[in-house]
Amino acid sequence: MMFKGTPTYPPERYEATLRSAGASQNAYTDDDLTAYHTTFTREDLEPILAIDYDRLAYVDYTEDAFRTEASAVLAEYNKDSAEPFRLLDEKLRAAAFPAHPYGHTTMGFLSDIEQMSGRYDYSRHFHHLYYRPGNTTIILAGDITPADARRLVGQYWSSWQPGPPIPAVPPSPDATGPNEVHIAWPAPTLPLLQLAWRAPAYSDNTPDSAALDLISYLYFSSASSLYAGLVLEDQLCDIFGGMYADHIDPFLYTITARIKDPQRIPQVRDRILTTVQHLCAHPIAPARLDLVRSHLRYSFTMRMDHAEGVASLLARYVALRRTPSTIERLYEQYAMLTPDHIQSVARSVFREHNLTTALLEGPR
Amino acid sequence: MKSLRSHRQVFYCGSASDPAGKEGLAAVTAQLVLHGATLQRSYREKLDDFFRMAAHVEIQVDQELTVLTRLVNEDHAASLAANLRYGPPDAPLAQV
Numbered sequence: 001m002m003f004k005g006t007p008t009y010p011p012e013r014y015e016a017t018l019r020s021a022g023a024s025q026n027a028y029t030d031d032d033l034t035a036y037h038t039t040f041t042r043e044d045l046e047p048i049l050a051i052d053y054d055r056l057a058y059v060d061y062t063e064d065a066f067r068t069e070a071s072a073v074l075a076e077y078n079k080d081s082a083e084p085f086r087l088l089d090e091k092l093r094a095a096a097f098p099a100h101p102y103g104h105t106t107m108g109f110l111s112d113i114e115q116m117s118g119r120y121d122y123s124r125h126f127h128h129l130y131y132r133p134g135n136t137t138i139i140l141a142g143d144i145t146p147a148d149a150r151r152l153v154g155q156y157w158s159s160w161q162p163g164p165p166i167p168a169v170p171p172s173p174d175a176t177g178p179n180e181v182h183i184a185w186p187a188p189t190l191p192l193l194q195l196a197w198r199a200p201a202y203s204d205n206t207p208d209s210a211a212l213d214l215i216s217y218l219y220f221s222s223a224s225s226l227y228a229g230l231v232l233e234d235q236l237c238d239i240f241g242g243m244y245a246d247h248i249d250p251f252l253y254t255i256t257a258r259i260k261d262p263q264r265i266p267q268v269r270d271r272i273l274t275t276v277q278h279l280c281a282h283p284i285a286p287a288r289l290d291l292v293r294s295h296l297r298y299s300f301t302m303r304m305d306h307a308e309g310v311a312s313l314l315a316r317y318v319a320l321r322r323t324p325s326t327i328e329r330l331y332e333q334y335a336m337l338t339p340d341h342i343q344s345v346a347r348s349v350f351r352e353h354n355l356t357t358a359l360l361e362g363p364r
Numbered sequence: 365m366k367s368l369r370s371h372r373q374v375f376y377c378g379s380a381s382d383p384a385g386k387e388g389l390a391a392v393t394a395q396l397v398l399h400g401a402t403l404q405r406s407y408r409e410k411l412d413d414f415f416r417m418a419a420h421v422e423i424q425v426d427q428e429l430t431v432l433t434r435l436v437n438e439d440h441a442a443s444l445a446a447n448l449r450y451g452p453p454d455a456p457l458a459q460v
Binding site: 222223228291292294295296297298299301302305 | 368408411412415416417418419420435437439440
């Protein structure tokens with residue numbers, strides 16, 4: 001709804017301002033943040049700051065426009081339902097988080113989406129509650145000094161008023177697995193297997209998050225022995241990887257495999273679990289650790305070669321702790337990690353009661 | 365850390381160069397240049413090298429051209445170029 005305009009800048013005027021600046025603009029929503037991003041040249045900074053403040057603070061839309069948008073969301077949900085990974089994600093989350101908002105995807109449960117068109121008042125309340133200066137970070141990357149950035153943001157955004165307190169998300173109850181979810185896909189498709197363990201919330205003052213990031217590269221990335229075995233040598237999977245996604249509350253450590261032959265599902269699952277047992281039992285060789293640390297440092301800098309890259313990279317970290325120094329603190333954790341740290345974190349996370357397994361299969 | 369180096373290497377061959385009955389050879393050759401082991405480096409060593417550098421390397425095959433693209437930090441520009449060298453200059457040519 002944030003693209004529906006305001007009394008001052010109806011959609012046509014807003015679009016005309018962007019077009020005259022040659023700006024590109026989009027937005028995305030993740031579990032813990034919503035980001036609006038615009039790329040343009042330096043001379044258009046002031047008009048862009050003005051229109052963005054106006055739309056984020058004063059967006060206005062009718063109930064009819066809201067109903068139309070809600071129908072569009074339902075159509076998007078139905079379109080995406082043709083993608084097996086979307087359904088797998090939806091079912092895995094619901095099983096892993098029965099009592100936390102991480103239990104639904106950003107689009108939401110189908111039952112909620114179907115009723116969304118009748119929730120105009122709540123949508124206005126949601127905007128009133130969350131779109132506030134205390135809940136927002138503005139990131140400017142490019143040809144501008146910090147002093148000028150502060151002055152201009154103050155000039156265009158300082159009349160934004162604080163809102164009511166934002167309710168805290170209740171903590172999720174501890175995992176009580178192992179859980180298993182089987183999803184029957186109605187048409188032929190390759191089986192998708194996900195093993196997901198409840199993992200600690202993002203932290204840069206403990207080794208937890210840094211260790212789980214490194215575990216992904218060491219044991220489950222395209223540089224790992226397991227990937228080489230499953231994808232290249234034995235060709236059992238055509239997609240394989242493991243990921244810890246930084247979240248404000250405890251989320252999941254997820255290993256995903258797309259398996260070429262349904263008969264091989266048990267074999268792939270066993271090899272994943274054997275690797276997990278191995279990494280819990282044996283410390284990694286320090287040379288492999290150094291290899292991954294080098295990769296992390298260089299891949300990070302590779303992504304900072306243009307203003308849009310810098311801003312998008314910062315947004316992810318700033319959303320976690322509201323400061324760019326989050327990046328430095330996380331990289332200090334990477335630098336301090338030892339093989340013992342990694343083993344210790346692995347032993348605390350990869351436990352049976354933390355595990356949810358989701359398997360999506362077509363008809364055999 | 366130093367700045368990034370971006371490099372393109374153009375080979376004047378593409379799918380139009382495929383011999384009759386061996387269509388797709390230019391594409392397979394390009395993938396082998398990028399990912400295949402060499403006489404000096406095993407596949408695993410190449411993979412670890414690329415990974416350490418976080419190098420962005422890709423190869424694109426068009427009808428007339430094959431373009432090898434490299435983006436890497438200056439710290440690793442020379443070693444990446446060496447890594448991608450396709451065998452020694454006096455290696456015997458295979459019969460196609």
